[in-house]
Amino acid sequence: MSRTAISVGAVGVIGALLAIGALLPSWLLFLVTMAASHGVVSLGILLIMRGGLVSFGQGLFFAVGGYAVALTVNRWGATDALVLVGLGGAAAGLVGAITGPLLARYSGIFFGMLSLALSMVLYGILVKSTALGGSDGFNIPRPTILGWRLEGASGDYALYALAVVVTGVAAWLCAIYTRSVRGLVTLAIQANPLRVEYLGASVRGIMALNFALAAVLGGVGGALTVLALGHIEPTFAYWTQSGEFVFVAILAGPRSVSAIFAASLVLELVRSFSNLYFPNTWQLALGVFLLAVILFLPGGIGSLGQARIWRRPTKGRDLAALRAGEAAE
């Protein structure tokens, strides 16, 4: 797909989702808002995963973005959602830019464990900070958009629209980035980092950049979540939360940006309904579902759409993406 095709597609999907949102029942609206806000964090993992690394500590950026927003609201009274989302992304991006070069020196399990350790350090600090609500966290009031206070059903829709537009734009930028030279070199790093170094590209530099971008996405996700939820607590940085982000990335597979959001939505839906129908064994139901996906769909949800392209003659236009898919496996 060319850039124009991607852009047209992105605008179309965002517009369609905005229209569908007006018809959705309010519980589903909130669920999709959450799925989108969490999905954008997993999108960050996708960027890193394409380079052959898995970060088990995206909860760090999720929490940094969330706390930055929540504290700004409570301490300085800023309420504009657009400003706050930007702030969440910037705060997490700053942390990512500092930790990125350090982490990019490691590979494989060492990278994963170190990122996990950093997020758990933040978790430990947050739990002990009584000024930040300790382990119980604290609440924030509903935000505003351009001076308009988000309340009731229209407020729910506005938060949904905000989540859809922000994550949609993020996904669009990621789709373009993954097809850019740097994005494709990331795939080459996964295949053979040594050869990439010999080609004259800096593996560390590219991975540090990917990591910082993932951090920004994590912060944006945290900010969107806090704005819709109205509550934040240290579990945002806990390893189970980070694990969930990784899980969504695996569920989606490394091929497709849009599959991330589909996976995130499916996870939320399965969790919600299994929780209702099997209140005693919902974790079991969730586990069986995950196992089934891993067994029968090892390429993730993204491989459903891609398989069709696979069988069709590719006409050369999508050769790069196809190679990307091969390399990813």
Next chain:
Amino acid sequence: MSTGMPFRWLRRPTLACAFSLAALLQGAAQAQDSFKLGIVTFLSGPAAESFGVPARHGAEFVIGELNKGSAPAPYNKVGFGGLKIEPVFVDENGGATKQVQELRNLYQRENVDAVVGYISSGDCLAVAPAAEELKRFLILFDCGTPRIFEEAQYKYVFRTAAHATQDNVALGRYMKSRNVKVGTFNMINQDYAWGHDSKADFVATMQQLYPDAKPQADLLPKFGAGQYGTEISALAREKADVIYSSLWGGDLQAFILQAAPRGLFQNSQLVLSAADHVLPSLGEKMPNGAIIGARGAYGLMSPKTPLNDWFFNGYQAQRNVWPVQGAYRITQALLGLKVAVEKAMEQNGGKKPTPEQLAAAMENSEWESPGGKIQMKLGNGHQAIQPIAIGRTRYDPAKKMVILEDIQHFEAECVNPPAHMKSIDWIKAGFPGAKCDGRT
């Protein structure tokens, strides 16, 4: 992997399924002859065995009795004012984000008329504004943090149990009235909000009642630590007259099982703010003479009333174990809701009450529960105060169970702050306005 072949059939039908499922679920209509009640409690995770599952069993027993109309007066009307109660149980495990989402699903997808739930303080803090935002009726039945109504005001949210301040104030008053010598005391609490808050309340209470007592070891193992070897050594080294702890559930059991063989409780008086829920499972492993609270006049410390006999004996017959804290607390929430629904129906001509009517009826209300009288006196009539009891443990080999003796009951206003005063300020000011034994 080369293709997604076996799942070709999945592609379009999945989407269709998802949409038809969504459409189907929207059709769930609101029935007029029943009262749909969401009940959220821990069914898995560390708090399930201690609080969540007893609460579920308590709710099932009480709802069964109410729907049959066989509860004692004044609760002998069928269901809630003639409306059959239809419970929907949801697991509280999974964190605050999930709870807010599931609360919305209960109100908006399942169309419940009210929700009773939440044991964890973090969950309570997170869901209260969500219910308020949706303008739907919510009762918090167990969580301990005083922050909920001290930091914010709500119209649709109520808590039908006293917050954690009374547990520690009552412990201090009990020790004082029993002349327990406290020259020094050690503390071990979990490193999260509950442990920190309990410790702060206990220390402040001790400063008032035992101004000369010296705090020594202040240990904060992490939540769910399970291994307390180091802490027990530290406690044994820093010999003190009293060992105070707000540990609960599996952590408390592990601590007692590991500390008792090392003789820790032979030289120090063990004082526990919430321990009745571990008595059935610990049995003879529970040290004798420990001073324990139950977060209310519950279980083996419950008062002798016809209402309590109905609940205690009925629950025991159904579950083969006596009811503990969680079961009592959900019962007082359900009975309070019943009183509010019936009061609202009296005023609106027998229709099912709206959340606004329910909230108006619940505000400042009072009712009898198996654990004593509940009064919605704090937080502008949204936060309950209740009586509490403290007792001492003794294993009775003949009955093969731990019994509690030397029980002292405290009136609600003796151990709870007055309205418009933060709990910690009230303790530090020397309990102004406290009424004990009818005297101030």
